[in-house]
Amino acid sequence: MFSLKNYFVNLNIFESSTDSTATDAEKEHERRSNIISTRIFLIILIVVLFGLAIIMKTRSRNTLIIVENPSEDQFINLPSDAHCPCSRISLTYDEFIS
Numbered sequence: 001m002f003s004l005k006n007y008f009v010n011l012n013i014f015e016s017s018t019d020s021t022a023t024d025a026e027k028e029h030e031r032r033s034n035i036i037s038t039r040i041f042l043i044i045l046i047v048v049l050f051g052l053a054i055i056m057k058t059r060s061r062n063t064l065i066i067v068e069n070p071s072e073d074q075f076i077n078l079p080s081d082a083h084c085p086c087s088r089i090s091l092t093y094d095e096f097i098s
Helices: 002-009 024-058 072-076 093-097
Strands: none
């Protein structure tokens, strides 16, 4: 468990510069800056992926349901954006009224 914690504490995905004239203090500062940058990058990456997962999970999906000869109750319960592509009425006026 300690080695896993140590791995994440020292995780650095950014490459250090190859400046050989830098002092040890400058190299240590750059290493610490790279570790902090790695942490910020990973946090942002996780938040973005989590957000995308939520968006993909909650987005609405269109479903095509074909109801042939719907009853009056079925017709009333249809959503407001439903449309009828039919060119003629399938019920006569007498059947619809009764």
